[in-house]
Amino acid sequence: MxxxxxxxxxxxxxxxxxxxxxxxxxxxxxxxxxxxxxxxxxxxxxxxxxxxxxxxxxxxxxxxxxxxxxxxxxxxxxxxxxxxxxxxxxxxxxxxxxxxxxxxxxxxxxxxxxxxxxxxxxxxxxxxxxxSKDVKSEVKSVQPLDFFKSLADETRLRCLLLIAQQGELCVCELMAALALPQPKISRHLGQLRKVGLLLDRRQGQWVFYRIHPLLNDWMREILQTTLEHSAQLLETPRARLGEMNSRPLAEGSICDEEDVNGI
Incomplete structure (x- = not known):
């Protein structure tokens, strides 16, 4: 350490x-x-x-x-x-x-x-x-077209904004926030990771996703501006996340990360 x-x-x-x-x-x-x-x-x-x-x-x-x-x-x-x-x-x-x-x-x-x-x-x-020794993903430059295509899908946009706001989230938290099944959430996270918008890390039984640390500043600013001016997009997801009984770092909580590594 x-x-x-x-x-x-x-x-x-x-x-x-x-x-x-x-x-x-x-x-x-x-x-x-x-x-x-x-x-x-x-x-x-x-x-x-x-x-x-x-x-x-x-x-x-x-x-x-x-x-x-x-x-x-x-x-x-x-x-x-x-x-x-x-x-x-x-x-x-x-x-x-x-x-x-x-x-x-x-x-x-x-x-x-x-x-x-x-x-x-x-x-x-x-x-x-x-x-960090845990970071295994290679640094990738996100192309503008891939960035805007990612924002064009409502689920991917909400995933990105929630992760940007919370710092890190795992699949089970996004499932609860967006009320969507694990395969759909995992598929969208895989696409975001593939283009270089997200970085993942494993901690125990959970896999956490965060905005890629080397994301272009102008892309990060767009996400931040969207957060500041589109609060209604996350109003319900944030409420659901706040009501989640077993957040992944809580003692005894369970998070189903099946197939996450195989995205």
Missing amino acids: KRVLFVCTANSARSQMAEALLRHFGGGGFEVFSAGMAPSEVDPRTLQALQDFGLETAGLKSKSVESLADQHFDFVISLCDKAHMECRHWPGSGVVMAWDFPDPKDSGDPKAFARSLQEISERIRLFVLVN
């Missing part, structure tokens, strides 16, 4: 987002920490943005880099210039990286925190793709 530390000045927004996102997308392959050069309280808008994204926020708190100074990390990743200057020679670190994202606290945009979370999530997905 690789140890990753995210650092920024206050450890109140960007590094907290990165910590929560890597825990969510990392599939248990990373031990994740965050800290600040001058730690303060976690900004409530950070917690709200994470919760709106469907991420767990329990246990997130601001910490100082001094509290972790004697620990080894495979990656030390700064999210602002100041933190990078002060942490570029972290004792015993493997790789030191600089990800410079604007501080959403300095913005007057009411969507600044949501936008920061989206931008950091794209970088986290790429980081997981490059550093």
Whole structure:
């Protein structure tokens, strides 16, 4: 398990987002920490943005880099210039990286925190793709015609939007959300994976699907814009998903992934 530390000045927004996102997308392959050069309280808008994204926020708190100074990390990743200057020679670190994202606290945009979370999530997905041993799919460039053909089918569009909104979903969750049988859901997921829109990973008995981390930015923006302006498309599916009794990560839950690997 690789140890990753995210650092920024206050450890109140960007590094907290990165910590929560890597825990969510990392599939248990990373031990994740965050800290600040001058730690303060976690900004409530950070917690709200994470919760709106469907991420767990329990246990997130601001910490100082001094509290972790004697620990080894495979990656030390700064999210602002100041933190990078002060942490570029972290004792015993493997790789030191600089990800410079604007501080959403300095913005007057009411969507600044949501936008920061989206931008950091794209970088986290790429980081997981490059550093995860579980990723076996080859990188494929999605062709514009294949992209728009995929959006032209209602089931595929709803699958893409639900996955983009939730981060990851398995077949059983999409079956519940869309009230469709497993063979139909699996067939559409297979088509989306074949053209390069989705990436899958196995965790125990489940296979999870997520938007491909290397999807073109303009394609990702179209999905995000559609999410923002077509809430009615997902109103019923989200309600069904919320009522699902046995989500796949719940203890004792059952998810029928028959034929998923043979798509």
